[in-house]
Amino acid sequence: MPTSSGENRRVTAAMVAERAGTSIATVSLVVNGKDRGRVSVPIATRVRDAVEELGYVVDHAASTLARGSGDLVVLIAPDLSNPFFAEVIRGVRDTIGDRFQLVLSVTERGEQPVDADVRRFERLRPAGILVDAPAAGASMRASVPVVLLDAPGGLGAVNYDLSPGVDALVGHLRTAGHRRVAYLDGTSRAATFAVRRTLFEEACTAAGIAVSERGASADLSIEAAATTVSAVLDAWLASGVTAVVAAADTLAYGVLRAAAERGIPVPEALAVAGFDDLPSSSVTAPALTSVALPGAELGRAAALRLLATLDGTEAPAPSLPTRLVPRASTGA
Secondary structure: OOOOOHHHOOOOOHHHHHHHHHHHHHHHHHHHOOOOOOOOOOHHHHHHHHHHHHOOOHHHHHHHHHHOOOOOOEEEEEEOOOHHHHHHHHHHHHHHHHOOOEEEEEEEOOOOOOOOHHHHHHHHOOOOEEEOOOOOOOOOOOOOOOEEEEOOOOOOOOOEEHEEEEEEEEEEEHOOOOEEEEEEEOOEEHHHHHHHHHHHHHHHHOOOEOOOOOEEEEOOHHHHHHHHHHHHHHHEEEHOOEEEEEEHHHHHHHHHHHHHHHOOOOOOOOEEEEEEHHHHHHHHHHOOOEEOOOOHHOOOOOOHHHHHOOOOOOOOOOOEOOOOEEEHHHHH
């Protein structure tokens, strides 16, 4: 029977081990989910039954103090609801396996991770912290290993090599006859968005394509992007803009919505493209041309770098390749 609150006695791992007829080390493996391949199924079942009967709760704080660091890996990201971050999470989870428990933290909507977010989790003494798309200029220094993802300029960050994808996109637009385009930016403070825009504008200049001086930016949501584009679309079209490139696929979806609401055919009157190549980009109407940024590969590379740091070995901070996925929204 579970220990009653009136007994005021904390159930320990030793008590669970005694009830299950096994060692404390075996109990630790089972309750921390590390028993696969190490503890037989019957013994693991006995341990779980004893845990249930006694009402045992793992004291993670005590375990962390004993080891100097915990078995947690924290991933801080600006928007876990975005399908892109779901892919990043999958890459991290598949890589760290059962060795660590993954804890997810999302910042305030529209805000990029900053130093204070890292300090908040540093107090928990995790094994390490992963930070996706941090705010530009954030140092992210901590007493535990920190790996930055998609953070151009960040020390030891795992980043994308955006140039091949951007060059391919601009070449694709030029071949299709576009000579004046508009760019829909995100309001995000992430350095990666600034780099995307800069590379795009530089590639357009080199290709003889003019980028509209009428800039626009929106929160990373379809609704916000559609509202913003609706307000500037007439001006863009009047100035000769024939294509709109968005800093992210979610923004590009807003462009498609705004065009559809105004009865502007895509790509006949307006071509549209984005960045990320989210799974849904292949099923929009029309399907969206996008620069593919592989989220799962980003998560996997960052997790491998963190594991190498924890193991005291060297791991590169790779620059992941990008590529253009042309679809119907640009007439492909």
